Amino acid sequence: MIDEFFKALGVDKKCDDVFNLVVTMDSYSYTEYMDDEEEDDEEDEDEDEDEGSEEEEEEEEEESVDEKSIAKTVKDVQEGKIAKPKWMVDAEDYAKNTDEPPETFLHISAKSPEFEKLAQLVSTFLYSTEQEASYG
Amino acid sequence: MIPVHSFTDLITNSSTVIYTYSDGALKACQEMIDEFFKEFGIDKKCEDVFNLVLLMEDTDVYGECFDKWLEENGIDPDSIDFEETMKKVRSGEIEKPKWMIEAEKPKKDHWGEPSRSSTNLYISAKSPENAPLAKLIRKFLYSTFHEAEYNG
Numbered sequence: 001m002i003d004e005f006f007k008a009l010g011v012d013k014k015c016d017d018v019f020n021l022v023v024t025m026d027s028y029s030y031t032e033y034m035d036d037e038e039e040d041d042e043e044d045e046d047e048d049e050d051e052g053s054e055e056e057e058e059e060e061e062e063e064s065v066d067e068k069s070i071a072k073t074v075k076d077v078q079e080g081k082i083a084k085p086k087w088m089v090d091a092e093d094y095a096k097n098t099d100e101p102p103e104t105f106l107h108i109s110a111k112s113p114e115f116e117k118l119a120q121l122v123s124t125f126l127y128s129t130e131q132e133a134s135y136g
Numbered sequence: 137m138i139p140v141h142s143f144t145d146l147i148t149n150s151s152t153v154i155y156t157y158s159d160g161a162l163k164a165c166q167e168m169i170d171e172f173f174k175e176f177g178i179d180k181k182c183e184d185v186f187n188l189v190l191l192m193e194d195t196d197v198y199g200e201c202f203d204k205w206l207e208e209n210g211i212d213p214d215s216i217d218f219e220e221t222m223k224k225v226r227s228g229e230i231e232k233p234k235w236m237i238e239a240e241k242p243k244k245d246h247w248g249e250p251s252r253s254s255t256n257l258y259i260s261a262k263s264p265e266n267a268p269l270a271k272l273i274r275k276f277l278y279s280t281f282h283e284a285e286y287n288g
Contacts, residue, residue, distance in 0.1 A: 001169055001269070001272040001273055001275070001276040004173055004268060004269045004272050005269060006176075008171070008265070008266055008269050009172065009176050009178055012174050021167075027167040035174070057141045097244065105249050106280075114175070115175065117171060117175075118171050118172065118175055121167050121168040121171050122163070122168055124164050124167075124168070125161065125164040125167075125168045125276075125277065126163055126276060126278070126279070126280065127160070128160045128164035128165075129157060129158045129160070129161075129219065129257075129277065129278070129282065130156075130157040130160070131154055131155065131156050131157070132154070132155050132157075133152055133153070133154045133155075134152070134154075135152050
């Protein structure tokens, strides 16, 4: 649609020149995947090891740090600041094949400040419809 | 993921209906198009290039008001084609007639609560060269997917 806009307006640009478009799940879905992965690894490595309370506390602390770092990376990806890391791609591939795949969202950000308002308006338009289901 | 309309078709037999409300899309569309023109130095407004029309999805409501209007005004039902009128309004060729505006007036449900109808936004170009763009804008708007789950 954006390419067609530029074409119709006689603007010698492509969507990729002006906007970053990224589809992601919400941050929680990535965290959930990473937690599952971590649990699987731990089970494989430390199956017979007993864990003390001190270790548990450390682990919990690490998890919360991870959660924050995952959320930060997801946000940076959504804002087009960094490319999608492999673990995000892996998480999406995994989620796609689950019984209840999580929702995905298209994030549009401008590559230069003058197009920020336009990026915001394109995104607002995309999500301007509301939907609800009625079960009879 | 299954596109909204396919999913509606698919699940109708399980008594599940998905309602789509596009009321907010009209203003959002105007603002987006106006900003495109402004940003790229085009001295035009959305309304110069496109017709945007918001219509209820349930055409039966329009049909009922159309029949009532014919009867009240003693108009021969064969003199006006309902489907043709709907088509012309949808494409922005004509303004909404009185009976359509009447049909769109807020209603209340059985419990006296305001009832909301599914609405769709129709976008058409005022000149043929912009017809592909109009089609793409509408496709973009309805490109999000919605999934309903019904247990029971």
